[in-house]
Structures are given as C-alpha cells and as structure tokens.
Amino acid sequence: MSVSTSPNFKENVHGALRDESLQRALGRLKTGFRDKRLAAIENLPEFEALRDQARDIKNHTLENLDHYLLTFEENVKANGGHVHWCADAEEARQVVAKICRDTNAKSVLKGKSMISEEIALNDFLEKQDLKVVETDLGEYIIQLRHEPPSHIIAPAIHVHKEEVADSFRETHKGRDPNRSLDEPRELLDEAREVMREHFFAADVGITGANFLIAETGTSVIVTNEGNGDLTQTLSRVHVAIASLEKVVPTLEDASSILRVLARSATGQEMSSYTTFSTGPRREGDLDGPEEYHVILLDNGRSNMLGTEFQDMLRCIRCAACMNHCPVYGAVGGHAYGWVYPGPMGSVLSPSLIGVDEAGHLPNASTFCGKCEEVCPMRIPLPKMMRHWREREFEKHLSPSSFRYGIKTWAFFASKPRLYRAVTGIASKVLAKMAGGKGRIAKLPLAGGWTDMRDFPAPEGKTFKELWAEKQAGKGDVK
Amino acid sequence: MTPSKPRVGLFVTCLVDMFRPTVGFSAVKLLEEAGCDVDVPMDQTCCGQPAFNSGDNASARKVAAPLIDMFADYDYVVAPSGSCAGMIKKHFPELFADDPAMAARVQALSDKTHELVSFLTDIMKVDSVPAEFDGKVTYHDSCSGLRELKVKQQPRKLLNSIKGLEISELSEPETCCGFGGTFCVKYPEISGKMVGDKTRDITETGAKTLLAGDLGCLMNMAGKLAREGSNVEVRHVAEVLADMTMAAPPIAGKEGE
Ligand code: SF4
Numbered sequence: 001m002s003v004s005t006s007p008n009f010k011e012n013v014h015g016a017l018r019d020e021s022l023q024r025a026l027g028r029l030k031t032g033f034r035d036k037r038l039a040a041i042e043n044l045p046e047f048e049a050l051r052d053q054a055r056d057i058k059n060h061t062l063e064n065l066d067h068y069l070l071t072f073e074e075n076v077k078a079n080g081g082h083v084h085w086c087a088d089a090e091e092a093r094q095v096v097a098k099i100c101r102d103t104n105a106k107s108v109l110k111g112k113s114m115i116s117e118e119i120a121l122n123d124f125l126e127k128q129d130l131k132v133v134e135t136d137l138g139e140y141i142i143q144l145r146h147e148p149p150s151h152i153i154a155p156a157i158h159v160h161k162e163e164v165a166d167s168f169r170e171t172h173k174g175r176d177p178n179r180s181l182d183e184p185r186e187l188l189d190e191a192r193e194v195m196r197e198h199f200f201a202a203d204v205g206i207t208g209a210n211f212l213i214a215e216t217g218t219s220v221i222v223t224n225e226g227n228g229d230l231t232q233t234l235s236r237v238h239v240a241i242a243s244l245e246k247v248v249p250t251l252e253d254a255s256s257i258l259r260v261l262a263r264s265a266t267g268q269e270m271s272s273y274t275t276f277s278t279g280p281r282r283e284g285d286l287d288g289p290e291e292y293h294v295i296l297l298d299n300g301r302s303n304m305l306g307t308e309f310q311d312m313l314r315c316i317r318c319a320a321c322m323n324h325c326p327v328y329g330a331v332g333g334h335a336y337g338w339v340y341p342g343p344m345g346s347v348l349s350p351s352l353i354g355v356d357e358a359g360h361l362p363n364a365s366t367f368c369g370k371c372e373e374v375c376p377m378r379i380p381l382p383k384m385m386r387h388w389r390e391r392e393f394e395k396h397l398s399p400s401s402f403r404y405g406i407k408t409w410a411f412f413a414s415k416p417r418l419y420r421a422v423t424g425i426a427s428k429v430l431a432k433m434a435g436g437k438g439r440i441a442k443l444p445l446a447g448g449w450t451d452m453r454d455f456p457a458p459e460g461k462t463f464k465e466l467w468a469e470k471q472a473g474k475g476d477v478k
Numbered sequence: 479m480t481p482s483k484p485r486v487g488l489f490v491t492c493l494v495d496m497f498r499p500t501v502g503f504s505a506v507k508l509l510e511e512a513g514c515d516v517d518v519p520m521d522q523t524c525c526g527q528p529a530f531n532s533g534d535n536a537s538a539r540k541v542a543a544p545l546i547d548m549f550a551d552y553d554y555v556v557a558p559s560g561s562c563a564g565m566i567k568k569h570f571p572e573l574f575a576d577d578p579a580m581a582a583r584v585q586a587l588s589d590k591t592h593e594l595v596s597f598l599t600d601i602m603k604v605d606s607v608p609a610e611f612d613g614k615v616t617y618h619d620s621c622s623g624l625r626e627l628k629v630k631q632q633p634r635k636l637l638n639s640i641k642g643l644e645i646s647e648l649s650e651p652e653t654c655c656g657f658g659g660t661f662c663v664k665y666p667e668i669s670g671k672m673v674g675d676k677t678r679d680i681t682e683t684g685a686k687t688l689l690a691g692d693l694g695c696l697m698n699m700a701g702k703l704a705r706e707g708s709n710v711e712v713r714h715v716a717e718v719l720a721d722m723t724m725a726a727p728p729i730a731g732k733e734g735e
Contacts, residue, residue: 366658
C-alpha cells in the first residue's frame with residue numbers, strides 16, 4: 001500500500017488519474033449513488049422542508065452542546081453505562097485499551113466507524129496483541145487489503161469484486177480453492193460465514209454512532225448488513241465511539257434526521273437496520289452486552305464551535321457531497337490523503353489535522369457548488385473552503401508566486417487607466433501570437449492551462465477600446 | 479406619458495473585455511432591443527473574484543469597492559456572466575460584511591445586479607428574440623449562474639424562440655466543466671480530466687455548436703475541443719441570441735471557420 005498524505009495531494013492525483021481500475025470504479029458513483037438519491041428525493045415532496053428541519057435541529061444542538069452532552073451522560077449512567085470524555089485521539093485509544101484490559105479481552109469486533117479510522121484504532125489495538133476483525137463487509141475487505149477507506153460510507157468503493165475474490169482466496173484458508181466467487185452474493189455469504197465464527201468469540205465490540213440521543217442516553221447506528229448490531233449485541237462489552245457533535249436532543253430529532261440521511265446517502269428511504277443501544281443488558285433481556293461504554297471524542301471539534309467552521313459540525317456523514325463532487329469523482333478518496341475525502345473532508349480535515357497539513361484540500365475545488373446543493377444538512381461547504389483559503393492566505397501558506405500574482409493583478413485592476421492600457425496591449429500581443437488561428441497551443445507562464453488545452457486567442461481589441469471608438473463616432477465620448 | 483427606459487450599467491467582465499468584445503456588444507444589443515438604455519462605465523475592471531476565491535479578501539475589496547459607487551446611479555447592473563453577477567449579488571455583501579458604513583450601498587448594488595439572460599427574461603419579460611440560426615446546439619449550465627442565480631430555463635426559453643435552432647441536451651449539463659478560475663491552473667490535471675469528460679459529453683450530443691453563459695467556462699471547453707481537433711463551434715449564448723455570430727469567429731476558432 002502506498003502511503004498517501006494530504007501534502008502529497010498533487011502526486012496522489014497524478015497517480016489516481018492514471019489508475020484505470022480506480023477510474024472504472026469511480027464510474028459507478030452515478031448509478032450507485034447519484035441516480036438513486038435523485039429518485040428517492042423525487043418521491044418525497046417534503047424533502048426540502050425536512051432539510052431545513054434537520055439543519056435547525058443540529059444548529060439548536062450545537063448552540064447548547066454542553067447541555068445536551070451532559071444530559072446524554074447522565075442518562076447513560078442512569079441506564080448503567082459508562083461515559084468517557086476524551087480530548088484527543090490518544091486519550092480515546094487509551095480508554096479503549098483500558099476497557100480491553102479490564103475485561104480480559106483477546107478479540108475485538110468492529111462495526112463500521114469513521115471515528116475509529118480518525119484515531120487509527122486498529123493499528124493501535126493490534127499492537128496491544130488484540131485480534132481485530134472488521135464486520136462491515138467494505139471495511140473487512142480493506143482490512144484484508146491493508147488499505148484505508150476511500151469513501152465514508154462505501155469504504156471499499158475503489159475495489160472490484162474480482163479483487164475481493166482474490167483477497168478471500170488468499171485469507172480464507174481451508175476452503176475449496178475452486179469455489180466460485182464470481183457473484184457478489186457468493187462473496188457476501190463467504191464473508192458472513194467467516195465472520196460468524198468471530199461473532200461468537202467476541203469479547204469487545206466497538207461501533208461508531210450515527211446519533212447519540214440525549215434524552216434517553218442511547219447510541220444509534222445505521223447499517224445495511226446488520227453486522228453492526230451483531231457487533232454490539234453479541235459482544236460481552238460494547239464500546240461506542242462518537243465525536244461530540246453526534247448528539248441530538250430527542251428520539252424524535254434523530255428520527256427527523258434519519259429521514260434525510262439514507263435518502264441522501266444511498267437513496268434508500270431508511271437503511272436496512274437502524275439499531276438503538278441504551279445501556280447494558282438488563283435483567284430479563286435475552287441478549288445485549290454486559291457492559292456499555294460511550295467514548296465522547298472531541299479531537300478538535302470544540303475548537304470549531306463559535307468559528308466560521310461551526311456549521312461543519314452539522315455533518316451526518318451521508319457522503320452525498322463526495323458522491324456528487326466532480327473532483328472526488330475524478331481522483332477518488334485515497335488522493336485526499338487522510339480519513340475524510342471529498343468536500344466534507346476538504347472542510348473538516350484542515351480543522352482536525354491543521355491547514356498547513358491539509359491546505360491543498362480546500363483549494364482543490366472549482367466551487368461548483370454541487371456539494372452544497374445536495375448536502376441534506378445545508379452545510380455551505382464551498383464558503384467554508386474559501387474560509388480555509390483565507391486562513392492560508394493570512395498565514396502566508398499559499399505559494400509565494402501565487403500570492404504575488406494575485407497582488408500584482410489587484411494592483412492593476414484597481415488602477416482603471418493603467419489597467420485599460422495593459423489589457424489593451426495584452427489583447428493585441430496574444431491575438432498576434434495566435435497568428436489568425438484563434439488559439440495558442442503553448443503559452444509561456446501558462447503551462448497549467450496549455451498542458452491540457454489550447455488557449456483561445458482574444459479578438460484583438462478590448463471591448464472598452466471598441467466601445468470608446470464607437471462612442472467617439474457618435475460624438476459622445478465618456 | 480411613456481415610462482422612461484430603465485438605465486442599465488453594463489458590467490462587461492474582465493474576460494469579455496479582454497478576450498471577446500463581441501459578447502459585450504451582443505449584450506448591449508439585446509438590452510437595447512429589450513428597451514433599456516445601456517451605458518458602460520469606463521473605469522470598471524473586474525469584480526474581484528480571483529482574489530476573493532483565493533482567500534485574499536483585502537485585494538478583493540480593493541478591486542470591488544470602486545464598483546459600488548461606479549454603478550450607484552443605474553437602475554440595474556447587468557453582466558453577461560453568471561459568475562461575475564453572482565460575485566456581486568451573492569458575495570459582495572459577504573466581502574463587505576465587516577463594514578457597516580458600506581452595508582446599505584452594497585446591498586443596493588446586490589439587489590439590482592443580474593445575469594444578462596435571466597435579466598432579459600425575468601425582469602424585461604423578453605420571451606423571444608428575432609435571431610436566426612440554423613442547426614443543433616448544446617448548452618452547458620455554468621455553475622455559478624445555475625446554483626447561485628438559478629439560471630436554467632431562461633437561456634433555453636430564448637434559444638427555443640429561434641426558428642431553425644434545436645437544442646440537444648448534454649447528458650450532464652449541470653456538471654462542472656473544470657474551469658473554476660485559478661483552479662484550472664493550480665490543479666491542471668484534475669481540471670484536464672473534468673473538461674475531457676465534458677467534451678466527450680458535448681461530442682456525443684451531435685451538436686455543431688456549444689453555448690454557455692460564462693466566458694471562463696467557454697474558453698476552457700473551447701480550448702479543450704480545439705486541442706482534440708473537434709469541429710464543434712463554441713460561442714457565448716448572447717452572440718446567438720443577439721444574432722451576432724457573424725461578428726467574430728467561434729471561440730478558439732479561425733477566421734472563416
Ligand atoms: S457535508 Fe453534508 S453531504 Fe457531505 S457528508 Fe456531511 S451531511 Fe453529507
């Protein structure tokens with residue numbers, strides 16, 4: 001696996017654009033996600049109103065975040081669960097390690113969780129001699145391939161089914177080497193059989209959370225395979241890891257947001273499984289964990305409160321923004337170099353790992369606005385990417401040639417007479433360079449343009465020159 | 479008494495001024511035919527968007543501020559570009575948000591600024607143009623016009639009023655062409671991939687002419703089509719609506735092409 005990091009964005013892009021297998025996989029975004037989302041929302045006339053409602057719920061929660069988090073904690077405890085407040089990734093990893101030690105765990109089952117990717121939990125746990133098994137099929141596949149996810153809800157979207165079959169043959173020993181693994185169904189069945197053995201041996205089950213419900217102290221996960229709920233019900237100990245902003249006040253609020261979540265994500269009305277966990281197994285319960293822990297992770301979120309980036313904390317990780325982003329669609333998730341790709345990552349990653357590390361990401365956008373158009377939580381993603389550019393510019397992180405270029409241009413553009421003279425000359429020079437062909441194939445200092453396309457030549461005179469001539473002809477010079 | 483004509487200040491845009499004056503003259507013609515009195519303040523340069531989108535708000539304000547007074551006396555400000563009109567309408571209020579002394583004037587400018595084609599249809603109630611054009615065209619919805627100003631049906635409505643003109647839609651008319659201002663030179667490879675996808679879509683429509691409402695996008699797509707040796711002709715929609723296609727060869731096209 002090649003290590004891609006955010007500062008290497010351009011190199012990553014170069015590779016991704018030449019990776020035919022990846023390009024073929026990215027071609028599936030349209031039918032796999034975009035068309036389905038469109039069909040789902042066309043069937044729900046109140047979708048736009050639901051988006052407003054979802055946004056308002058989260059805004060209200062963020063304005064009162066301390067209150068709802070404390071209420072959540074109180075209710076988890078009242079149900080016999082434990083809450084761990086963690087400031088950063090290291091604290092969260094240590095808490096998980098301690099829970100595993102205290103419960104004598106040998107094996108850990110994982111439900112799909114982006115937060116566990118954010119804190120690089122698997123590597124850490126494996127170093128503690130724990131056996132970690134991902135139970136989400138996509139996560140399981142990339143675990144076998146030793147890769148990071150390339151999408152927040154379809155982590156293995158870059159992998160083709162033939163490659164999955166190869167990984168299975170390699171890892172699942174003791175099976176008929178000539179078995180058919182051509183059909184997705186066959187792959188799913190085999191994964192399920194292998195996982196079943198792990199489910200029954202599991203000590204600790206770690207999941208993420210799509211929502212934390214303050215009024216009931218409940219964590220909620222939304223899945224399509226159902227392995228997430230097996231992870232949390234069959235394990236002796238359930239640990240839910242969630243970032244602070246996952247809290248919502250009430251069950252009703254969670255239900256409202258659920259109505260936009262699956263539609264925006266996969267075009268389903270609801271995901272196949274929506275699982276609510278409230279405390280450990282109670283007397284008389286047929287199943288459920290003996291212990292229930294929630295890790296509340298900050299890891300940079302509280303720094304976003306009260307800033308121009310607060311709106312980003314409304315994100316419900318539906319992935320609509322990346323499914324519709326032409327840049328993500330061109331380069332895939334790994335190019336972004338860290339856990340969160342696409343537009344949401346371009347806003348969130350600089351907040352979490354620093355704009356000096358992730359500065360390329362908010363720049364690599366045309367501001368086409370498609371992400372904001374589809375975001376169910378109405379997060380103004382392009383505007384926030386621009387705010388990151390402002391921070392970069394203030395910190396002098398943008399390349400000096402670029403800064404110089406902008407300043408020089410602004411100098412001319414704020415001096416109308418000089419500007420008229422200079423653009424007049426430039427138009428003529430460029431028109432001359434084109435020599436009547438209407439275009440220039442190679443232009444000094446504009447390699448970024450002419451490496452990819454011809455440079456259309458100007459007509460020759462500027463509009464203002466021609467307009468002045470025309471007005472002079474009318475005897476009406478301004 | 480006949481009501482006096484609305485006074486329109488044309489915001490030419492820096493790209494049209496320097497690269498494609500014909501678009502400016504097409505805009506003037508369309509506005510005059512729609513009953514406007516058109517004027518062009520000669521001290522205008524650019525809306526400041528390149529600096530604004532680069533995070534350099536100080537430079538953006540420096541370039542943008544003079545426009546506020548320059549266009550104060552017109553009834554409307556019209557630009558043959560969704561991107562530049564969007565900058566003035568949607569982003570000037572943000573850009574000057576910290577300056578309460580400016581707020582009212584900036585808002586007034588924002589309120590009266592429009593993209594050309596939507597101004598013709600929505601404000602001047604134009605529903606047909608007397609142009610002639612023979613053949614199949616396709617239309618790319620430039621992002622800012624589409625998403626910030628909701629320009630979608632307006633150009634189609636006027637194009638459809640031209641006898642002999644047929645619109646063959648792109649399979650993804652609303653997908654960005656990869657221009658993105660400075661993006662196309664900062665991330666040329668991604669931009670190149672995006673515009674390549676776009677030109678494939680254009681070619682598959684079978685249209686002879688590609689139209690759009692923003693010169694930046696048009697130069698990007700025209701440059702790519704030219705590089706590919708395509709003979710699709712590229713023009714700003716205003717040139718066709720104003721029946722001024724004889725005034726200049728297509729963008730990136732030769733004289734007489
Ligand atoms: S930013 Fe919006 S569209 Fe993107 S993942 Fe978050 S909620 Fe979904």
